[in-house]
Amino acid sequence: MTDTAPSITREQTARVQTARVQTTRVHTALFAEVTQKLRLRAKELLESGEVVSVIGWEAGRFENQTTPAFITDANKVDRLIFNEYCANTLGKYVLSEKLDGKVAVCVRGCESRGINRMISDNQLKRSEVYLLGLPCPGMVESPEVSHASEPSHAPEASSKLLSKCAFCTHRQPVVFDEYLGTCEATDETLGGLIPKPIDPSERFSDVEELEALSLDERNAYFEKLYNNCIRCYACREVCPCCTCRECFVDQARAGWQGKQNNLEENRFYNLTRVFHIGDRCVECGECERVCPMELPLMKINRKMVKDLTTLFSVPEAGLDSETISPLNTYDVADLEEYL
Amino acid sequence: MSVVESNSDFQPTVLAFCCHWCTYSGADLAGLNRMNYPANIRLLRVPCSGRVNPQYVLTAFNKGCDGVLVCGCHPGDCHYVSGNYFAKRRMMAFKRLLEYTGLEPERFQIRWISGSEAGKFRDVVTQVCEEIRALGPLKHSASFEAFAEQGALGTVNALTPANKAEEVVEND
Numbered sequence: 248m249t250d251t252a253p254s255i256t257r258e259q260t261a262r263v264q265t266a267r268v269q270t271t272r273v274h275t276a277l278f279a280e281v282t283q284k285l286r287l288r289a290k291e292l293l294e295s296g297e298v299v300s301v302i303g304w305e306a307g308r309f310e311n312q313t314t315p316a317f318i319t320d321a322n323k324v325d326r327l328i329f330n331e332y333c334a335n336t337l338g339k340y341v342l343s344e345k346l347d348g349k350v351a352v353c354v355r356g357c358e359s360r361g362i363n364r365m366i367s368d369n370q371l372k373r374s375e376v377y378l379l380g381l382p383c384p385g386m387v388e389s390p391e392v393s394h395a396s397e398p399s400h401a402p403e404a405s406s407k408l409l410s411k412c413a414f415c416t417h418r419q420p421v422v423f424d425e426y427l428g429t430c431e432a433t434d435e436t437l438g439g440l441i442p443k444p445i446d447p448s449e450r451f452s453d454v455e456e457l458e459a460l461s462l463d464e465r466n467a468y469f470e471k472l473y474n475n476c477i478r479c480y481a482c483r484e485v486c487p488c489c490t491c492r493e494c495f496v497d498q499a500r501a502g503w504q505g506k507q508n509n510l511e512e513n514r515f516y517n518l519t520r521v522f523h524i525g526d527r528c529v530e531c532g533e534c535e536r537v538c539p540m541e542l543p544l545m546k547i548n549r550k551m552v553k554d555l556t557t558l559f560s561v562p563e564a565g566l567d568s569e570t571i572s573p574l575n576t577y578d579v580a581d582l583e584e585y586l
Numbered sequence: 587m588s589v590v591e592s593n594s595d596f597q598p599t600v601l602a603f604c605c606h607w608c609t610y611s612g613a614d615l616a617g618l619n620r621m622n623y624p625a626n627i628r629l630l631r632v633p634c635s636g637r638v639n640p641q642y643v644l645t646a647f648n649k650g651c652d653g654v655l656v657c658g659c660h661p662g663d664c665h666y667v668s669g670n671y672f673a674k675r676r677m678m679a680f681k682r683l684l685e686y687t688g689l690e691p692e693r694f695q696i697r698w699i700s701g702s703e704a705g706k707f708r709d710v711v712t713q714v715c716e717e718i719r720a721l722g723p724l725k726h727s728a729s730f731e732a733f734a735e736q737g738a739l740g741t742v743n744a745l746t747p748a749n750k751a752e753e754v755v756e757n758d
Contacts, residue, residue, distance in 0.1 A: 458686065466688025495641070503641060511648045515641070518687065522640050522680060547687065554682045559675070574679065577671035583661065585674065585696040 273406060274384050274440055277429060278330045281381055284427040285353065286324045288379060292351050293321035298377050299348035302337050303327040311389040315340060329353070331387045334409060336533045338362050338487050345375045352376055355383035356417035357531035360565030361487030363422055364529050367568040370490045380423030380432060384441045385412035411532025414545070416447045421566050447563055450530070451553040453546055469547075473513035475540045482534035482544055488524035495519065517547065525551030526574040529565035558582060598652035598718040600627050602711070603638045607665040609657035611701035621708045624715040627655070634658070636669030640680045643694060653693045653718040655710070660698040670698070692717040693724065 289301040305316035305326040313332050317340070318324055337352055338361030344350045354362060362378065365371040387406035418435055420426070430438035457465060480496065483489045496504040496516060503519075505512045528548050535545045555561055559573045559581070604610040610631050616623065628651075632638055635658025643654050656677060658670040677696045685691050697710050 454686075462685075462688055462690065465686065469687040503645075514687075515644050515648060518644055518683065519641055521683065525679065525683070547683070550686045551679055551683055554679050558678060574672070574675055577668060577675055579661065579671065581671070581674060582678070583674075584678070585698055586660075 273331050273387070274437075277382065277384065277437070277440060280429055281427055282327065282329045285329055285379065285381070286327050288425070288427065289318060289324040289327055289351065290321050292377065293318070293324065297349065298351040300344055300350050301327070301379075302340050302344060302350060302352040304329065304333045304335065304337075304353070307332075309389070317344060329381060331384075331406065332389055334386050334389075334536060336361060336485070336487075336531050338365065338531075339485060341365070341376055342370060342490065345371065349374075350376055351379055353381050354378045354420045354423055355381050356415060356419055356421065357383075357411070357529070357533070359420035359422045360417065360529040361531055363565045363568040364487045364527060365490060367570070367572075368488070368490055368527070373568070378420065378423040378425075380420035380426040380428065382426075382428035382430065382432075382437050383412075383415075383418045384437055385409070385415065385418065387412075409532075409536065411536055411545070414445065414450050414530065414532060416444050416450060416530075416563065417566075418444050422568075451549055453543075454550045454553050457546060457550075469514075470510060472542050472547075473510050473517055476508075476513040476517060476542060477540060478508055478513060478516055479539060481537045481539065483520060485533045485537050486524060487529060487531065487533075488527045489520075495523075517544075521547045521551055524548070526555055526572040527564055528552055530563070596719055596722055598626050598715060598723070599650060600653040600655060600711075600715055600718055601646045601651045602627050602629050602655040602657060603632050603635070603642070604629050605635050605658045605665075605670075606631050606633050608659040608663065608701045609699045609707065612699050612703050612707040615702065615704035616707050619704055621704060623708045623711045626715045626719070627711045634664065634666050634669035635673040636664075636666070636676075638673060638677075640676065643680070643684075647689075647693075647724060652721075652724045653695070653714060655714050656694075656696045657699050657707075657710075658696075660700055663700060690721055692721060 285303065289303070292298045293301060299319060301318045301324070303316050303318065304313040306312075306328060307314040311332050313328060313330065313335070315335050315337055316326055318327060336357045338354070338358040341350050341352050341362070342365065352358065352362070359378065359380070362371065362376060366373055386409045388409055390406075418437070418441070419428075419432055423432070426432040428437070436443055457468065460468070478496075480494075483494060483496070495501070498504075504516055525548060528551070530545070530549065530552065532545050534548070535543060538544055552564075555573045559578070561573045562570060564570075564572065602609075604613060610629065613629055635656060638656050643656070646654050656673070658673055659665065661670060661674065664670040674696075681691075681694055681696065684694055692714070695714055699707050699710060
């Protein structure tokens with residue numbers, strides 16, 4: 248343990264925190280138009296029998312919340328909505344839905360990269376899904392559900408962008424069968440509606456902030472993370488990379504993962520999870536969003552992505568379904584640091 | 587095998603994963619040549635450095651090892667053609683990940699040692715054991731509690747998004 252004060256000042260910390268908080272306008276007109284197109288196409292696809300179900304979002308129990316919707320009846324397509332609270336990434340639901348036949352699924356940047364991920368991991372065939380590309384201006388955090396008597400119906404002028412959307416580098420779908428947006432599918436600003444997404448080289452800013460801390464501080468930081476983890480495995484369930492039929496944590500006989508909830512076992516789980524997905528992570532940030540303990544899981548994921556990117560100069564994952572992940576291959580010219 | 591004399595009383599436990607085709611033979615040769623190296627090292631023979639699952643490394647730390655050494659064939663010499671190239675990529679990423687999450691770099695090391703390099707085996711093992719002896723035992727307890735005692739947890743708390751779990755109270 249060091250006796251000196253932590254090297255990072257509180258002002259620096261505050262700057263990092265504010266950099267993460269981005270606000271966005273709510274694009275009501277865009278959402279309304281896309282929702283109309285989506286309902287129309289979903290109805291046509293279901294009526295023609297081309298697909299057996301359409302995966303999208305529907306209104307949730309609360310005003311500012313949505314939940315994934317699985318529409319199998321053409322008369323119920325009006326349940327589908329697309330608004331600024333569609334926080335769930337839908338890609339992984341395809342794996343269970345496709346058992347009944349071809350599935351149509353709404354894809355934004357994050358979902359389309361997850362679909363590519365599952366295709367290159369041989370979990371899915373491209374012919375098994377029909378991809379409805381949607382333009383995404385970035386989703387916003389639901390305001391705290393208030394139990395006050397009168398809920399406010401006034402749309403907010405600006406809202407806080409989800410942390411996963413603040414780090415998004417591809418708002419537009421990278422693969423789709425048809426595009427339901429109002430602009431070119433390659434226009435990342437959605438026809439000037441939103442600022443350009445961050446440059447891929449900037450997405451490691453919070454990893455770099457942590458790397459700048461001392462070893463002891465990093466140790467304390469991550470031990471706190473592990474200590475708060477309840478090992479509910481929600482991060483694994485939503486991850487488009489986690490498609491093993493039997494996960495190592497469920498292999499009770501092999502005994503990889505102990506049953507206790509303590510720091511050692513939680514560290515084992517978190518580090519192994521990152522290592523299993525880190526070379527294929529599409530950085531959708533869904534693990535971090537679903538974490539009931541609000542653990543900053545992407546800060547570990549992105550560290551591994553950053554290292555592999557810098558060491559082996561690999562492209563961003565999930566942009567196509569052909570690229571071999573960096574740990575599944577090698578190059579005799581790799582950097583040598585163990586002689 | 588005699589224990590190399592050290593000033594410290596601490597006897598670390600260091601686990602070495604040794605490739606059957608190179609380092610394990612190198613260790614054998616070191617023994618035949620009556621070379622001295624610390625008895626703190628535990629050799630675990632694996633068919634290839636590519637067989638070393640990073641989960642083995644984590645398990646070793648959880649089960650009480652103070653350090654882990656992974657040894658394999660020099661690049662180009664793998665008995666299975668490419669196992670050590672895969673191991674190299676894997677270990678490069680894993681070592682960085684462990685260091686990022688707060689493990690001292692000395693506690694997890696990777697070396698290429700061929701079957702004829704008995705001297706190198708002795709030198710590496712001695713060096714690794716002494717480095718870990720100097721570091722002391724691996725701390726398993728939560729070090730953030732120690733940080734809280736120092737009143738220095740503010741940095742860590744500030745970087746962590748609001749945790750629903752009870753915050754560790756800082757002694758100001």
